Amino acid sequence: MQFDAVLLAPRRAQMRSQGWWRDTTINDALDQAAQQWPDRLALVGQRTGEGAAQSFNYAQLARMADRVAIGLWRLGVRPADVVACQLPNVWQFTVLYLACARIGAVFNPLMPIFRERELLFMLGHGEAKLIVVLKDFRNLDYEAMLKGIQPQLPQLQHVVAIGAAGADSFEALLTQPAWERDADAAQILGRHRILPDAITQLIYTSGTTGEPKGVMHSSNTLMANIHAYAERLALGGDDVVLMASPMAHQTGFMYGLMMPVMLGATAVLLDVWNAATAAQLIRRWRCSFTMASTPFLSDLSREVATSGAVPxxxxxxxxxxxxxxPLVEQAQAALGAQIISAWGMSENGAVTTTLPGDDAQRAVETDGLPLPGAEVKVLDDLGQERPRGEIGQLWVRANSNFGGYLKRPQLNATTDDGWFDTGDQARIDAQGYIRITGRSKDVIIRGGENIPVVEVEALLYKHPAVAQAAVVAYADERLGERACAVIVLKPGAAEPALADVTDFLRVQKLAPHYLPERLVVLPEMPATPSGKIQKFKLREQMKSALPKLDRVGRAR
Known part of the structure; x- marks a missing residue:
């Protein structure tokens, strides 16, 4: 496989001279942890419906990574080959990436929600040679699904299923034989390790725009971000990280898989989100840090408020x-933890966070300050910087910016001096904190006036009946676009009328021309596994739903 990561070489000299790229890989971090803290707990994997968790200390984790690496080699995996996995947060996920790094293979995590259509595109586009899945997960036979499409994927030589019967299972092929004891194992493991500027991860964008792209990252781009992130949040080897956000998403991969190994810390993985289980894991393993989206925070806060503290x-x-x-206030009271807000993308990991010492209101009103090694700016349509406080197009230049989109360099959206067009709208306040105001594609222009979508959504969340909210555009002959509020109700809440919602927003001092002019109530939002609302799907739904609504948002 050839990787056209054209964005790496032009900035290598500068990144090295400034100390951002340290030319190390996850192999170096794992080796150091296994040597310095062999008996320290490294990884805990808790499978829903199973009893005891599977755990590894660092010596055991390194040994298993070596074992699986040689097993992959025996299956024909070579440097720069793509190894995909479609797994929830299970221990095999972590081990598989570490094994790929041992032999120079490129790791391609895929969300468990994907089905044949998405998998055919991504596995074909990435030319995956091997994929690892669970035999069965959430009432789906993944092995059967993948083998069903394998004839349409000429590069895909192996479908390896965890928990399957027979000689082709993950266990029989990769974890049960003591491959690391083979006479040539040391030579294979020593000669083919991933290099710092080689592509180590291929991850597809999460699908909030409906057009997945293959994001290419090197060890240098990923690790530069993780070092800055851990330093800002004062995370170290004594921390225990709970990761329930999918590791097939950049959040889980970088901060639930890579970061604990880099710190010599402990990772506790949860495969299916359940707030009660999460609370139990925090208490059992004394978890000190976690990262997830707003619904996870809301669920955990409610659970802990009734089941007991997580000190x-x-x-x-x-x-x-x-x-x-209100959620920040509730969460801090229930969890006793500081709530940090952040913003980032698959293309660069976390870019901004609030500071650990910030007032709680910062997490409500902003998405934080740039991490060390990251810069942000807000431009108008002519490429001129907008004054502080004014909304424009958000550009990022960071030590963690990706290497480019696989086979689509024309979409890299990066200038010669390294600025990346995020596709987000934002503003920067007087203190340098940013606030994301929406995706560029999400901007609603009503009669020439831009509606600040994220601000309207934030106010909708304050409504006592609203559990989730999104604002999307619908077409209008006279004004071009108007705003539709889409909400999911809290359990037991009465459905409000459009007038009730707009009256509430007026009380919140929202400008009249920002008020939504339609209201749609859904049982649930279309969302990615990480909790991001898929607005492109909402817009598609609105096209068919809105003609059936009257002017006050009720179904006719």
Whole structure:
């Protein structure tokens, strides 16, 4: 496989001279942890419906990574080959990436929600040679699904299923034979390790725009971000990280898989989100840090408020959507942890976070300050910087910016001097904190006036009946676009009328021309596994639903 990561070489000299790229890989981190802290707990994997968790200390984790690496080699995996996995947060996920790094293979995590259509595109586009799945997960036979499409994927030589019967299972092929004892194992493991500037991860964008792209990252781009992130949040080897956000998403991969190994810390993985189980894991393993989206924070806060304290939890970093003010207050009271807000993308990991010492209101009103090694600016349509406080197009230049989109360099949206067009709209306040105001594609222009979508959504979250909210555009002959509020109700809440919602927003001092002019109530939002609302799907739904609504938003 050839990787056209054209964005790496032009900035290598500068990144190295400034100390951002340290030319190390996850192999170096794992080796150091296994040597310095062989008996320290490294990884805990808790499978829903199973009893005891599977755990590894660092010596055991390194040994298993070596074992699986040689097993992959025996199956024909070579440097720069793509190894895909479609797994929830299970221990095999972590081990598989570490094994790929041992032999120079490129790791391609895929969301468990994907089905044949998405998998055919991504596995074909990435030319995956091997994929690892669970035999059965959430009432789906993944092995059967993948083998069903394998004839249409000429590059895909192996479908390996965890928990399957027979000689082709993950266990029989990769974890049960003591491959690391083979006579040539040391030579294979020593000669083919991933290099710092080689592509180590291929991850597809999460699908909030409906057009997945293959994001290419090197060890240098990923690790530069993780070092800055851990330093800002004062995370170290004594921390225990609970990761319930999918590791097939950049959040889980970088901060639930890579970061604990880099710190010599402990990772506790949860495969299916359940607030009660999460609370139990925090208490059992004394978890001190977790990162997830707003729905996870809301669920965990409600659970802990009734089931008891989680005194070890120090920080909950929330990203992916604005955090409603009342939720921050409720979460801090229930969890006893600081709530940090953040913003980032698959293309660069976390870019901004609030500071651990910030007032709680910062997490409500902003998405934080740039991490060390990251810069942000807000431009108008002519490429001129907008004054502080004014909304424009958000550009990022960071040590963690990706290497480019696989086979689509024309979409890299990066200038010669390294600025990346995020596709987000934002503003920067007087203190340098940013606030994401919406995706560029989400901007609603009503009669020439831009509606600040994220601000309207944040106010909707304050409504006592609203559990989730999104604002999307619908076509209008006279004004071009108008705004439709889409909400999911809290359990037991009475459905409000459009007038009730607009009256509430007026009380919140929202400008009249920002008020939504339609209201749609859904049982649930279309969302990615990480909790991001898929607005492109909402817009598609609105096209068919809105003609059936009267002017006050009721179904006719």
């Amino acid at each position: 070890s939890l120090r920080t909950f970093l929330c990203a992916g959507a604005p955090i409603p003010g």
